[in-house]
Amino acid sequence: METSGVTATTAMTALEVEVATLIVGALQLEVQPQEIDPEAPLFGEGLGLDSIDALEMALAISRNYGFQLRSDDERNGRIFASLRALTAHIEKNRVG
Amino acid sequence: MADIPFLDRAPGDVLARRGTVPVTAGRYLADVAALAAQLPEAPYALNLCADRYLALVGFGAALARGQVTLLSADRSAHRQRELAGRYAGTYAIADGVETVIPAIAAGAWGEGPMTNAGANFGIPAERVAAIGFTSGSTGEPAAHAKPWAALVAAARAAAARFGLDDPAAQATVIGTVPAQHMYGFETTMVLPLRAPMAIHSGPHFYPVEVVEALAAAPGRRVLVTTPLQMRALVAGGISGVDTVISATAPLAVSLAAEAEAAWGAPVLEIYGATEMGSIASRRTVEGEGWTLYDGVALRAEGADAAAALVPGLPEPVPLADLVEIGPDGRFRLIGRRGDMVKRGGKRASLAGLNRVLAEIEGVEDGVFFAPEDLEANPAARLAAYVVAPGRTSGEIVAALRERVEAVFLPRPVVLVERLPRNELGKITRRSLEALRDGVPGEGAG
Incomplete structure (x- = not known):
């Protein structure tokens, strides 16, 4: 394996697994949802996502959770800091 | 040479919109003057502002002080150090990003009561106002200096071409392209200085932000975007666009038609490059012919190559694309210079092959890839990476076979x-190599 070797040291919640599955599916990542470290950064070094991925994720999140991502969230709330942070943001903002 | 005024707008004209709040040209001049008085004595200002109005104030203030603006859409620490190392005496003007070189933080420009007045000023026509950098589909990033006269001439030509020169029908431009990319710079930083229109300050990255900017804009709304973002915006179901302008990558006719149908607005495409700026446009659904901007001429150089004679630029600029120039002066792109591939004694252009691939039913996106040893190794073939949900690689090859010489049929076609x-x-090219090296091939994954 050439991945970072980081393994999830903390168990994921059910919603975290769901969001991880959504990300892996939407972005066609070469990892299993369970392999994502919930505390690791999604962009840059962690999962290595980029700004186009952010656009894809915004579409997937609006379809699945009924709310829209915004640049302000990204800057101030650091929602892409980790799977955990993104899941918390979704939990707080989801509609229905 | 004569000076050209910095601003060509009436003081009461709306030059920018911050959310729903209009900012007049007079207010802009005051903000420019206030910032200019604070700037350090330095040759280069690296403009890192993401907010388009703050970026515009930074650009104006640098011009007022006779400083050259460096345009970099990449705001990373690495990039800041690289440019500061290359241009001694560089400082940054920045908002919301950590700076690792001397920097002026953007203030609450455009907000609150006006505390000073600003005056218009002249700029020598040939003075370099900004330096843009090529992002480099091929080769190393290179610097391209933009004399003030070239920026002004391009803005005037674009305003005339896109009907943005009518003071009675002031438009608002909503740009999803960074202000520091040459296309975004021309359309959202220089155009508002010359044409009776306002820019929306952003951000416009996510679809909902574009929706809100469109809703906040009175009058004609012009969306300045890229094929990639247009796809997301069509999927996101936006409305209320009056004109769409696209550039940076070839726009598929199918996407242009889809956007025109969804929004009831013409989708126009700009042809240009960082080294020469925008030089031509077309309405994508109307065909392949590009119409040059007023004042721009093409000079044929050999069979298929050409150079652009651009007002304000000291030298003709070779086009990266091969062109066929028609008797009416319109031109057609027939491939990218240097992307010609040879196999079995036949020549083809990768861009031409990519266009054929893009037109196959069910193909959303696709690209041909030529291995380094294509000419030297008879066993080497082109490969193609294709996004075509619901279609098989066999079907793609079958469709290609009708329009492409057998020697250029890709193997493998990787979905x-x-x-x-x-x-x-x-x-x-590097990302395609990574794709090739990371994808085991047909049937293996």
Whole structure:
């Protein structure tokens, strides 16, 4: 394996697994949802996502959770800091 | 040479919109004057502002002080150090980003009561106002200096071409392209200084932000975007666009038609490059012919190559694309210079092959890849990476076979979920190599 070797040291919640599955599916990542470290950064070094991925994720999140991502969230709330942070943001903002 | 005024707007004209709040040209001049008085004595200002109005104040203030603006859409620490190392005496003007070189933080410009007045000023026509950098589909990034006269001439030509020169029908431009990318710079930083229109300050990255900017804009709304973002915006179901302008990557006729149908607005495409700026446009659904901007001429150089004679630029600029120039002066792109591939004694252009691939039913995106040893190794073939949900690689090859010489048929055709396009929609050779090296091939994954 050439991945970072980081393994999830903390168990994921059910919603975290769901969001991880959504990300892996939407972005066609070469990892299993369970392999994502919930505390690791999604962009840059962690999962290595980029700004186009952010656009894809915004579409997937609006379809699945009924709310829209915004640049302000990204800057101030650091929602892409980790799977955990993104899941918390979704939990707080989801509609229905 | 004569000076050209910095601003060509009436003081009461709306030059920018911050959310729903209009900012007049007079207010802009006051903000420019206030910032200019604070700037250090330095030759270069690296403009890192993401907010388009703050970026515009930074650009104006640098001009007022006779400083050259460096345009970099990449705001990373690495990039800041690289440019500061290359241009001694560089400082940054920045908002919301950590700076690792001397920097002026953007203030609450455009907000609150006006505390000073600003005056218009002249700029020598030939003075370099900004330096843009090529993002590099091929080769190393290179610097391209923009004399003030060239920026002004291009803005005037664009205003005339896109009907943005009518003071009675002031438009608002909503740009999803960074202000520091040459296309975004021309359309959202220089155009508002010359044409009776306002820019929306942003941000416009996510679809909902574009929706809100469109709703906040009175009058004609012009969306300045890229094929990649247009796809997301069509999927996101936006409305209320009056004109769409696209550039940075070839726009598929199918996407242009889809956007025109969804929004009831013409989708126009700009042809240009960082080294020469925008030089031509077309309405994508109307065909392949590009119409040059007023004042621009093409000079044929050999069979298919050409150079652009651009007002304000000291030298003709070779086009990266091969062109066929028609008797009416319109031109057609027939491939990218240097992207010609040879196999079995036949020549083809990768861009031409990519266009054929893009037109196959069910193909959303696709690109041909030529291995380094294509000419030397008879066993080497072109490969293709294709996004075509519901279609098989066999069907793609069958469709290609009707229009492509057998020696250029790709093997393998690798179906992928998406291509490694960067944020401007371009695919670099390096990312394709990574795709090739990471994808085991047909049937193995």
